[in-house]
Amino acid sequence: MVHNGIEYGDMQLIAETYDLFNRAMGLPSQEIHEIFTEWNRGELESFLIKITGEILVKIDEDSGRSLVDVILDEAKQKGTGKWTSQNALDLGAPIPTINAAVEARILSDYKEERVTASKILPGPKPHFKGDRKSTIQNLQDALYASKICSYAQGFVLLKLASMEYRYEMDLSEIARIWRGGCIIQARFLEGIRAAFNRSRDLPNLLLDPKLGEAVGQRHGALRQIVKLAIEHGIPTPGFSSALAYYDGYRSARLPTNLTQAQRDYFGAHTYRRIDKDGTFHTEWKDMNKGPES
Amino acid sequence: MVHNGIEYGDMQLIAETYDLFNRAMGLPSQEIHEIFTEWNRGELESFLIKITGEILVKIDEDSGRSLVDVILDEAKQKGTGKWTSQNALDLGAPIPTINAAVEARILSDYKEERVTASKILPGPKPHFKGDRKSTIQNLQDALYASKICSYAQGFVLLKLASMEYRYEMDLSEIARIWRGGCIIQARFLEGIRAAFNRSRDLPNLLLDPKLGEAVGQRHGALRQIVKLAIEHGIPTPGFSSALAYYDGYRSARLPTNLTQAQRDYFGAHTYRRIDKDGTFHTEWKDMNKGPES
Numbered sequence: 001m002v003h004n005g006i007e008y009g010d011m012q013l014i015a016e017t018y019d020l021f022n023r024a025m026g027l028p029s030q031e032i033h034e035i036f037t038e039w040n041r042g043e044l045e046s047f048l049i050k051i052t053g054e055i056l057v058k059i060d061e062d063s064g065r066s067l068v069d070v071i072l073d074e075a076k077q078k079g080t081g082k083w084t085s086q087n088a089l090d091l092g093a094p095i096p097t098i099n100a101a102v103e104a105r106i107l108s109d110y111k112e113e114r115v116t117a118s119k120i121l122p123g124p125k126p127h128f129k130g131d132r133k134s135t136i137q138n139l140q141d142a143l144y145a146s147k148i149c150s151y152a153q154g155f156v157l158l159k160l161a162s163m164e165y166r167y168e169m170d171l172s173e174i175a176r177i178w179r180g181g182c183i184i185q186a187r188f189l190e191g192i193r194a195a196f197n198r199s200r201d202l203p204n205l206l207l208d209p210k211l212g213e214a215v216g217q218r219h220g221a222l223r224q225i226v227k228l229a230i231e232h233g234i235p236t237p238g239f240s241s242a243l244a245y246y247d248g249y250r251s252a253r254l255p256t257n258l259t260q261a262q263r264d265y266f267g268a269h270t271y272r273r274i275d276k277d278g279t280f281h282t283e284w285k286d287m288n289k290g291p292e293s
Numbered sequence: 294m295v296h297n298g299i300e301y302g303d304m305q306l307i308a309e310t311y312d313l314f315n316r317a318m319g320l321p322s323q324e325i326h327e328i329f330t331e332w333n334r335g336e337l338e339s340f341l342i343k344i345t346g347e348i349l350v351k352i353d354e355d356s357g358r359s360l361v362d363v364i365l366d367e368a369k370q371k372g373t374g375k376w377t378s379q380n381a382l383d384l385g386a387p388i389p390t391i392n393a394a395v396e397a398r399i400l401s402d403y404k405e406e407r408v409t410a411s412k413i414l415p416g417p418k419p420h421f422k423g424d425r426k427s428t429i430q431n432l433q434d435a436l437y438a439s440k441i442c443s444y445a446q447g448f449v450l451l452k453l454a455s456m457e458y459r460y461e462m463d464l465s466e467i468a469r470i471w472r473g474g475c476i477i478q479a480r481f482l483e484g485i486r487a488a489f490n491r492s493r494d495l496p497n498l499l500l501d502p503k504l505g506e507a508v509g510q511r512h513g514a515l516r517q518i519v520k521l522a523i524e525h526g527i528p529t530p531g532f533s534s535a536l537a538y539y540d541g542y543r544s545a546r547l548p549t550n551l552t553q554a555q556r557d558y559f560g561a562h563t564y565r566r567i568d569k570d571g572t573f574h575t576e577w578k579d580m581n582k583g584p585e586s
Contacts, residue, residue, distance in 0.1 A: 011552050011555055012552075014551070014555075015547075015548040015549060015551050015552050016548065018548050018551050019547070019548035022548065023548075047559075048555065051555060051558045051559065051577070052551065052555065054558070054577055054578065055551065055554045055555065055558060055577055058575065058577060062568075063568065067554070067575065068550055068551055068554050069550070070566050070567050070568055071550040071551075071553050071554055071564045071565070071566060071567070072550065072553065072564065072565040072566060072567050073546050073547045073548070073549040073550040073553070074549065074553070074565065075549035075552040075553055075556070076553070076556070076562065082382045082383075085378075085379075085382055086378075086379045086382055089375045089378055089379055089395065089399075090375075092399050092402065093399070094396045094399045094400040094403075095396075096392075096393065096396050096530060099389075099392055099396070100389065100534075100537075102382065103387045103388075103389050103392070104541070104547070104549070105549065105552070106382075106385050106386070106387045107387040107538075107541050107542065107547070108547050108549035108552075109385065110387075110542070113496050113497060113500070113542070114541075114542060114543070114544055114545055114547070115545045116500060117497070117499060117500060117542050117543045118543050118544060118545035120500065120505055120509075120543075121499060121505055121508070121509055121539065121542070121543035122509045122512070123512060123539075123540060123543055124516075183559055203406050204406060204410070206410060206414060207406070207409060207410060207413065212413055212414055215414070216413075216414055216415045219415070219416060223417075223523045223524070226519075226523055226533075227520050227523055227524075230516045230519055230520055230536065231516070231520075233540050233543075234540060234544075235536075235537040235538075235539075235540035235541035235544060235547075236537060237389060237533075237534060237537040237538075237541065240519075240530075240533040240534070240536075240537055241393075241530060241533070241534070243523065243528075243533075244393075244528040244529060244530040244533055245400075245528075245530075246414065246416075246528075247416060247526050247527060247528035248397065248400050248407075248528035248530065249400065249403070249406070249407060249410050249414070250407070250410045250411050250413075250414035250416055250526075251407055251411065251527075251528060252407055252408045252411035253366050254308075254312070254366045254397070254400070254401050254407070254528075255308040255309065255311050255312035255315065255316075255366070256308060256366040256367065256368035256397070256398065256401035257361055257362070257364040257365065257366040258307070258308050258311050258345065258348065258361055258364075259304050259305075259308050259368040259398070259401075260364050260365065260366070260367070260368055260369070261348045261360070261361050261364055262304055262307075262341065262344060262345065262348065263368070263369070265344045265347070265348060266340075266344065266476055269369065271364045271365065272364070272365040272367065273363050273364060273365060274363050274364070274365050275355075275356065275363055282351065282360065284344065284347055284348055284351060285347065
């Protein structure tokens with residue numbers, strides 16, 4: 001199940017990459033095919049990148065157009081992505097990129113409403129005038145970095161599931177098996193196997209020196225790509241969630257102190273402090289101001 | 294339950310706003326208090342904005358610091374947000390902003406790992422040098438626009454739940470009741486009530502002329518704010534997901550045509566076409582190239 005959740009994440013990140021090439025940059029499918037074919041010779045080498053390249057070069061015999069261009073954009077799902085998201089919530093594993101992928105398929109199903117909304121709701125028109133070569137390079141780096149963030153999420157879920165259900169999974173071995181052959185088969189899984197070999201109890205792939213460094217070298221490209229998408233009005237929930245995950249995970253202090261204060265204000269849920277042990281409650285309201293304040 | 298899911302969304306958007314004021318712009322709590330107090334006199338008027346203002350002005354007697362500054366940033370939850378996310382997946386309602394809020398609380402609980410990661414993973418340091426007044430205005434507009442997107446998601450879930458479970462809910466009446474008094478009590482709910490009075494079967498709040506226009510006038514501010522967060526390394530999963538929802542919903546064509554092609558390639562799941570009825574399957578692989586291609 002988690003394999004399939006990760007697969008949803010991969011497919012969504014690839015779809016967003018394709019969307020940026022297609023809608024933002026205006027590249028025809030044939031050119032996007034060439035980029036994916038090239039990428040499959042490098043660090044992104046994987047079954048899904050390979051078949052994306054093959055799909056994009058396929059011509060529809062009826063229309064003479066690229067076949068992908070005449071396929072309806074309503075994606076279906078069989079439930080494994082959904083179950084991954086639901087299970088992660090039960091186990092307390094944050095998997096925002098996988099969730100974003102599941103949700104993107106759900107949203108795609110609202111085709112009629114989207115067509116209506118497209119005529120009403122304003123937004124920037126694609127107008128790419130940037131440097132093509134560096135943008136393609138940024139997209140490659142953003143895809144690789146986001147993929148690591150997404151797998152980091154998926155492997156935390158596996159780890160928690162293994163503890164909760166007493167599966168006693170060997171995560172290095174799982175990476176090796178997936179590397180052998182499956183839909184998410186990828187050269188990249190070797191790095192994950194190596195990471196768990198270096199540290200069997202690694203809490204998160206981002207804390208592995210090599211994988212962390214790989215994202216650390218590419219977060220700038222990911223930032224550029226999400227900004228590009230925002231400026232062109234292209235939705236990139238997968239890339240955005242991977243970046244928010246990265247920035248959230250590396251935040252020693254998040255703004256959830258305010259959340260805790262709010263919960264204590266309206267529900268007396270108490271809070272903890274940074275400077276001493278215990279739980280605390282505050283009467284937040286200034287009583288002198290009366291009930292209307 | 295959905296009320297609480299929406300409440301999670303509101304609280305997360307407020308927390309991100311506070312984080313941008315605090316970490317990106319470096320404003321002290323007293324100044325942020327003044328902004329929230331001011332906002333509570335306008336279109337954002339609500340219980341949660343009001344108490345945020347009150348919280349930010351509270352001084353800790355022990356340390357003499359703002360009390361919020363000494364509260365630990367591990368947010369707890371009682372389950373209602375999680376159930377909202379899980380139920381929405383079952384019913385096929387995309388609620389990415391609410392999910393992002395639930396996930397943000399989960400991530401906040403990984404405090405020790407975050408502290409470790411903060412020392413290892415690089416990112417931009419806060420370095421705000423922009424125009425303060427216009428940034429505060431953009432944040433106000435971004436918060437309002439994101440709030441509408443989040444409520445649009447929540448009300449779709451209510452609508453689907455009402456159909457699935459035969460609740461026969463009157464969504465206009467629900468907005469009225471919430472307006473009367475509860476944690477998400479807000480002036481803004483009047484606009485939602487009016488929207489459902491205009492069209493009882495409104496599929497999505499974004500398709501209401503007034504609410505759609507309200508977001509349409511503010512999406513530029515929301516784009517500015519998410520870009521600001523990205524440039525300062527501040528995670529804004531709530532704002533980002535609201536923007537991706539807006540851009541996804543107004544996309545007549547999403548890149549899920551590629552997703553469908555991939556699913557047909559590796560699983561023969563078939564696809565539909567834009568130009569004729571029926572389901573189709575393609576032998577994507579060029580058989581002349583043999584099994585290794």
